[in-house]
Amino acid sequence: MKTSKTLIYLAFISFSLLFMYSCSKSSRSSVMPISLTVEYLTNPLGLDIEKPRMSWTLEPTKESDFGQSQTAYRILVSMSESRLKDNVGDIWDSGWVESDKMQLIEYNGIPLESDKAYFWKVAVKDEKGVESKYSKISKWSTGLFSQDEWTAKWIGTGESYNPSEGPNKMYDPWFRKKFTLTEKPYKATLFVASIGFHEVYVNGEKIDDHVLPPAVTDHTKRARYIAYEIAPELIKGENVIALWLGTGWSIFAPYATDDKPRAPIAIAQTDIYNEKGEVIERIITDESWRTHPSPNKLIGNWGFGVGGYGGEIWDANQEIENWNSVDFNDEDWKSSTILNPSLKLSAQQVEPNRLIDEIQPVDIEHRSDDSYRVDMGVNFAGWTDIHVKGNPGDTIHFLFSEREDQDMTFALHSAYVLDNSGEGTFHNHFNYMSGRWITIKGLTTPPVKDNIKGWLVRTDYDDATYFECSDSLQNWIYNRVKWTFENLSLGGFVVDCPQRERFGYGGDAHATSETGLLNYKLGAFYTKWLEDWRDVQGTEPMVGNMNDPEWARKQEGSGRILGGGIMPQTAPTYHGGGGPAWGGIVITLPWFMYQYHGDIRALEENFEMIKGWLTFLDSHVENNLLNRYGGRWDFLGDWLWPGANAAGMNNYSDENLFFNNCYWVYNLKTAAQIARIIGRETDAEIWSEKAKLASEAIHNKYYIEEEKNYSDMSMRSLTAALYGDIMPEELRPEVMKSLENEILINQNGHIDVGITGGAMLFKVLREEGRDDLIYSMTSQTTYPGWGFMKENGATTIWESWEKDLGGHSLLHSSYLYPGAWYIDGVSGIRQDKDFPGYRKFIIRVPKLTESQLSWAKAEFDSPSGLIKSHWERQGSNLTLNITVPPNCSATVWFPQENNETITENSGHAIHIGNQEGYQLYEVSAGNYRFSN
CATH class of the missing domain: 2.60.120.260 (Galactose-binding domain-like)
Incomplete structure (x- = not known):
């Protein structure tokens, strides 16, 4: 059944299309498809998805027009670029499909083959049914769909790191293989997977500009391979392929297994084709590859608490000139050692690291x-x-x-x-x-x-957003938040810090993921990280504490495999403390992927992981309340709030039990929404009922009626209650008022929460439209706050609100949550939650005074196209300029404070009512200017 909001929207769209059709006499299409991607990536190599998803956005052919949209699309896919230029889709011709969809459309042509290149383009029909020109040609290539297609062998040097012998002593090894070709190759893709890092060379030339490949992965279960196009460097005659391996994650304790050494190892394979498409040679890693130590060696033991991550030492006296060239004599090098690790080989479907x-x-x-x-x-x-x-x-x-x-x-x-x-x-x-x-x-x-x-x-994901406003401190926070996020996202996941731990914490992800999605193109990045979370499920989290005998074992192992739905606190890295809000990222992150990208596959692929996690939590529920579980570090609530001790511990407190119960309810409610979207109604009903009963139990136990407050009446407890929405509906405004008083009066406008509570606080205030309360906290220059960091010379965001708290880092994921608010709060570009993926969205000017912010502008390259918002206050006058991309529409919330007249320049905006001191307008694609 369609909601009334949906019906109103559909009626509006129908009216807009009819109006534009009747008014237009042009035969040229109003739109052109651009920005083609496959699985969120531009021209990706080596995908092993048999039904990859294609996306595009639209640009208007005339900027001054309104209401441009897509009514149909036609996708052509071919293995021949020349045939595609002739508009022949011999692999898939979708025909004209009557649809306005342009995101994540599943390939439905002839079954794809391994190690092939595919070319594609798309044309659309606009709102008048006029066909556009075809887009520019884009492409992707496939990897190896079956493990049986790998005939290569894993190779290493025969060395293995032994932690009992002290620091790592192994030099990063070189490997090389010489071979002869009878003709110049037309095509050759080298697939390389490694445990530890690698670089690829062909005839002395480094292939690609990747840095520290591959992406970080749980090497107890899988290895990710990267596809390198090497044909341009190959010649008729003698050639050499060389690999340089780096120790890195190969000696990381949680990845130690009995079937492989703790040392860098690799597997590589390429079929070399001539112009006729015939395979003239297959090169594989095997015992014929020669190996020798390079001059480079890891300093440190690669892990938190075992000597750190160190650095590198280069011994120039061990340099060998032209070690990777054809004419180098490797006869005195040793043969490679063959290995048989039990690892799934899968493609690295995320952007590589780059400088x-x-x-x-x-x-x-x-x-x-x-x-x-x-x-x-x-x-x-x-x-x-x-x-x-x-x-x-x-x-x-x-x-x-x-x-x-x-x-x-x-x-x-x-x-x-x-x-x-x-x-x-x-x-x-x-x-x-x-x-x-x-x-x-x-x-x-x-x-x-x-x-x-x-x-x-x-x-190397793409930037998506530009933001600037009239307040220099807010600009500083925004820019430092982005710079910090970028410094934490190395290897296809977000680390807590890049110096001390390098772990992918789920709790920290709550503090970063919406900031990431509103500022960068992270579809592939988060898809990969979710696969990491699926890989680590079923393994115990932290064991006891540093005084327990189990701690030492955990430091040199990945923890017991317990099975079931239990989650460690980090992925793909296992180590680290946390609690329900850490493991709960397995529900929140798929939900964000759906909200921001309309990605239903993210919900489907991760549903069993979600169900397993909630089943695990269920085993610790009594009388509709979640009980504490695990060791000392396994049931953390908020983390590193102002004034917290060096460890930031409150995990045995009753307040912490309340906090985690509220978060559990949020998990249940979110999972129920996910279940309904993918047709799992029984699960949805079960989780909704559990959330209802848990909310009642939490409220009855912890609500303080005379104070309109909960638990210890702290900012984090009020936040948790509102985040889980555990109170009866009529009490929510009163609890919000208590939170307002806590921020403005009790804390004198300052923040008083940490990493987890802060992410939840900003989420609540963003959804409530309380930009005034967020501005109060972000505008403070005294402790605690971001302005305090600026006043103390920070260039990145700290781990704790205190600069000198017990060895904490000064580049951390802790407090990056304002990065989302600048886009959906200050600039006002907000999701319409009934329409995921920004096909329909909201522009809402924040109710901030001119003395707070007099203007803000943003450009957000959303999954559905480029959205622009620029508002400015001068005295009592307010202007708003917006751009709605083709095939999209928006609801504009323009403040009306003194019954002043609101004007709009184009005449295409439809007034639909008023709400909460705003006048509301529906607008279709185009450029608009509102003013009072």
Whole structure:
């Protein structure tokens, strides 16, 4: 049954289409399809999805027109680019499909084949039925659909890291294979999977600009392969393919299994084709590949609490010129060792890491001990390139620090051993640093600014959003939040911090995921991370505490496989403490993917994981209340609120039990919505009933009637109650009033929650439209708050509200939740929850005074097209300029405070009523200007 809101919307769209049809006499289509993607990626290589999904957006052919839309589409897919240019879709011709859908349309042609390239384009019909031109041609290639198609073997050096022997001693190995081709290849895709990092070379040339591939993965279960196009580098005659492996995650304790060494290993395979499409050679990794140590070695043991992640040491005396070239003689290298790990090979369906922003030093200080302190000007996680001079044979040390008063933080350091020339350049290969300051020791010649560079390294997803407003502090917070997020998203998941732990916490994901989705194109990124969560389900989380005998075992193992729906607190990394709001990301993140992208497959693929998680929680429910479970670190509530102790612990308190029960109710209600969307009505009814009974039990036990408050009456308890919506409907306004008083009066406008509670608080206030309360907290320059960080010289967002709290990091995922508010609150570009994916959305000008914000502008490249919003206040005058992309519509909420007349320039906006001090208008595609 359609809701009344849906019927009104459909009637509006029908009216708009009829109006535009009757008024137009043009025969040229009003729209053109652009920005083609497959599985959220642009021209992806090596996909192993048999029915990939295709998407596009539309651009208007005339910017001044209104109501442009799509009424039909036609997709053509071919294995021949030339045939596709002739409009022949010999693999799939969808024919004209009467539909306005343009996102995530499933391929439905001839079954795809492994290791093939496919070309595609799309045309649409506009609101008048006029056909557009076809889009530019896009493409994707397939990986290997069956494990049986892999004839290559896993290879290694025969070495293995032994933690009982102290720090890692293995050098990152080289591998190479020489072969002869009788003709110049036409096509060759090399599929490479590795445990640990890798680089690929063909005839001495590095293939692709990937950094630290592959994406981080649970290597107890799978290895992700990357497709490299190598045909351009291959020649008729002798060739060589070389791999350089990096230790990295290969020695990470939770990934240790009996069927593989704790050492970098790889598997690679390519079929080489001629112009006729015939395979002229298959190259596979096997015992014929030759191996030798490279000059590079990991410093550290790669893990939190076991020596840290260290850095790299390069010994220039062990360099071998042209090691990856055809004419190099590798006869004295040893043969590779064959291995048989039990791992599923699957394609890496997420953007690779790349070097993104070059960073130049701002100052170099020569200190009294003859060391040099380099200030890079900004805290960042990434690579460095540093040219140095010293005595031949000496070791130059690089110490990295987040803090100006410490030479090194979190044991991050690298080194360079000089050869006889006495000079060289340190450059990262298989690790990354994190910090702002670099202390260099062992030089005989001062370093030069021009010879020092840094780069941010991150997953190379696209930016989606531009935002700016009249308040310089808000701009600073927005930009620092984005910079921090980017520094945390290396390897296809979001880490808590890039220096100390590098774990993918579910609780921290709650604080970052909406900020991510409203500012970046993260469809592939989060799809991959959800697969990581499915992989780790069924494994115990943290074990006891550091004084328990089990702790040591957990540090050198991945924990017991318990089965069922239990979740560790991090994925794909296992380690770390947390609680219900950490494991609960397995419900929240698929739901966000649906809301922001309309991705139903995200709900379907993760449904059994969701059901398993709720079944696990069910086993700890008594009298409709969730009981505490697990060890000391397994039932955390909020984390690192202002004034929390160094560990931020409150997990045994009654308040914490209340907090987690409210979160559990939120999980149940969200899961019920998911179940209804995918037709799992029985599950939906069960979870809805449990949420109802739990809400009643929580409210009856914890509600303080005379105070209109809950539990310990803290900001986090009020937030949790509202987030779970556990109160009777008529009480919600009164509880909201209590939260308002807590923020404005009891906390004098400051925030008083931590990571988990803060994400929940901002979610509640954003949905309630309480931009005034969020602005109050984000505008403070005294402790606690983001402005306090700015006043204390921060260039990234800290782990805790206190700068110097017990070794906490200064680049962290903790408080990134304002990044979503700037887009859907300040600029007013909001979801319409009845229409996922932004086909219909809301523009709502915030009710902020001119002294708070006088203007804001944003451009959000949504999944359905580019949305623009720019509002400005001057005295009592307010103007709003918006752009609604083709095939979309919006509801505009324009404030009317003193019954002033509201005008709109085009005449195409339809007034539909008023609500909460706003006049509401429906608008179709086009550019609009509202003013009073």
